[in-house]
Amino acid sequence: MIGRARTVAVIGLRAVAVAVEAHVGPGLPSFCVIGSSGTAAHEAALRVRTSLTDLGVALPARRVLVSLAPADVPKAGARFDLAMGVAVLAALDVIGEEALATTALLGELALDGSVRPVPAVLPAAAALPAEGIGRLLVARENAAEAALVDGLVVLGVASLAEAVAVLRGEAEVAPTRPPAAGAAPALGGDLADVRGQAEARRALEIAAAGGHHLLLLGPPGCGKSMLARRLPSILPPLDREQALEVAAIRSVAGLYVGAPGQTEPLLDRVPAFRAPHHSASSAALLGGGTGIARPGEVSLAHHGILFLDELLEWPRGVLDGLREPLEEGVVRVSRARGLVSYPARFQLTAAANPCPCGGGDGCACPDDVIWAHRSRLSGPLADRLDLAPTLAPLRVGELVAAAAGESSATVADRVARARALAAAREGAGGIGGRNAGADPAFLRRTARTGALRVLADAVEAGELTGRGYDRALRVARTCADLEGSELIETFHAMEARAHRLQLRTGNRAAALRRGDRGGAGVRR
């Protein structure tokens, strides 16, 4: 007699349907789990067996074999417990086969038979409708998360006994309703709080409108973090699809499990703001861990902001790992059990002091020292940034007579209009109106010749690399969009060029100094 139940394994964000088969047959009395490697299987066997005993089911004195198929899919954790227990009960004819045909089960069993929540329920649930499965039994704590998926009846159960009663048709559990979308306002505060800093505000607006990467330079205490934290407040809210993607990553990262005090709404429409500390490891930033790699900060910041404060304090090796996600919007993490890729289309916002002494008002460091400081930012990474406004120490704020800044709502409105304009351009290749991902070849066709010449001149002058040219072009496109301009005008390109100028690291300065010395030699 074979009992069958269905469940789902999740590798990275990829869900794989897993069939659980239980066989009660002749042989020495035993309870054995196969199809899963390592100690996990043994532990699962102990948990499931104990739970069944608690349920009052007398396991016959025969061999009970539970198989998880396909066997070559990595299966870690305790998420299959519930399905295993139910499969055994089906093999014992406690539960009818038809009740399990279109039902999936996910949950960990406690020794007393209660069902515990597990991570990565959302990506698992999302794969079910395509598999022809219309019903999912999960721990109550996981029910709201699973209910985000359309076309799926989600039943939250508290114990194995309740699950059995539901499957036998002896008890009714109301399907969990999908949770309301998170309408929480961005937490970072309002842009109106920021006084002065016109250039940084402009750069922030461009970054928000085009999804460009931003480096805020300024002495300590001038408001770099303050400004960065307000970026989510001017970004357009995520659409449902994006919010689901973000929620799936959070689910895999285990952020929804153990729900007490869960602070993040399940379907969060506000772009994420992640601010890892510079002591974070490469694995924490990019994803990693034993077995199947877990998503890192870059993925948790998907469709949102990754804020790296004190950028120059980050180990270079860690930062260089950002190159791939910055270019491609995904991060691939290779582990012995397999390669996992997570989406990581984040907007990089970094902050740094302009000078080793901090660069405050009394800074008297020579230019050489400052360039040396800047050259700690790797050239390739600098090349992938788009904007580098300099924030003034507060003194200039006073000089400008500290006009109260525009509110986030006002700026968000302009950003939304610019995005709408960009999204309406067919074939640009940008996602959701983000010019940062747009195809340069296409953008060139929306630029005036003069604008292209400005950027070409900059390449010739050694200010821009080839990649820098594309990036400057995208920034220019965003400047044009913010103004509601069809074409990239010359002055849009000029503004983009000025933004890029400020991104230079020391390399060019060194070349300049050599040039200066050479020039002086000639004059002598």
Place this chain on the structure above:
Amino acid sequence: MSVPGWAAELAAELDGALVRGIVTCAVARPPERLRAVLAGRLARNASTDVGEVVAELAGRAPSGVEAQVERAAVALLRDRARVLAVGRPGYPPALATAWPELGAPAWLFVRGARGDGGPAVAVVGTRRPTADGLRTAHELGAFLAAAGVCVVSGLARGIDQAAHRGALSAGGTTVAVLGTGFGVDYPARDGRVRAAIAEAGSLVTEYAPGTPPRPWQFLWRNRIISGLSEAVVVVEGLTRSGALHTARLAAAQGREVFGVPGSLHAPASSGPLALVRDGARVLTRFDDVLELLCTSSLSSDASGAAAERSHRPPEPTAVDVSPAAGWVGELLGAQPAAPDELAAASGLPVAAVLAALGELGGRGLARHTPRGFVAGGD
């Protein structure tokens, strides 16, 4: 001549007839004309007492100005202005020493609180400063005000206003000498700073209420700026600018003149540098001004001959750029300036400043340094 009620009200320390005469003169005759009357009296060795001078001038007023005089008086009363006459109590003693030959005004209309005779220093400069110049003016204004020195300037946009604002930010007193009458919005839309100065210091003019701005009035009032002050600091200015005019008048009145040194390449610094060449003191640190105030009082010395010659400013760059780029380019100097400062100094939106910097950078007219943008190519 009967003295109307308003004259008595305005005359806190003067007699009503004198006030009436002053208002009549101010309305009927531009103060510049006073020179002719004075010259006549000096030539025939007559008294130069302000009462007699004003009476003579008022006597020549055309008939039919009565209504205008009344209106001006009402405006003065509304502004709570005071009327001061040279040689009478309340008139700034430092200025009084310049009467009559050195051009002290015969009367002043004063709005605002400040009336004491503490030390005063003028901080003046161009209306088109560099960002660095603005910073110097602002910081110097704040420094002097914090030291208890009254900061005198001309309320023009640029250096003048930066100095006023600096003094206000330090909670000190500052005096703005206007080239217009009260009740005229000039510099346009700067009412807030005017109100702040009237609150913390005073506004001074010799023109009747409502007198519109005319170019010569600003040059003419410069003698009041220098006359009220013990020293004049020229922060920035071209070699033929109002600020240098003030410095010249100051030297003639025996005031000390300071020039703020700047780059040889910065047109805005050509004025102060010329002053220094001609004998003015170099401002090496803000303390220099205070030290001078401690050691001297209104003594004339070598700077008396300062700045008599004129010289040509450096050739402006003859490259064709957009107006915004030209405007921003003028603000750039040898000292690095951040786009924010340039935006504040030029009044352009920061996006336009950045575009201008991109343009100037492409033309080799601006260069990016770690601290900001400077003039010139790589």
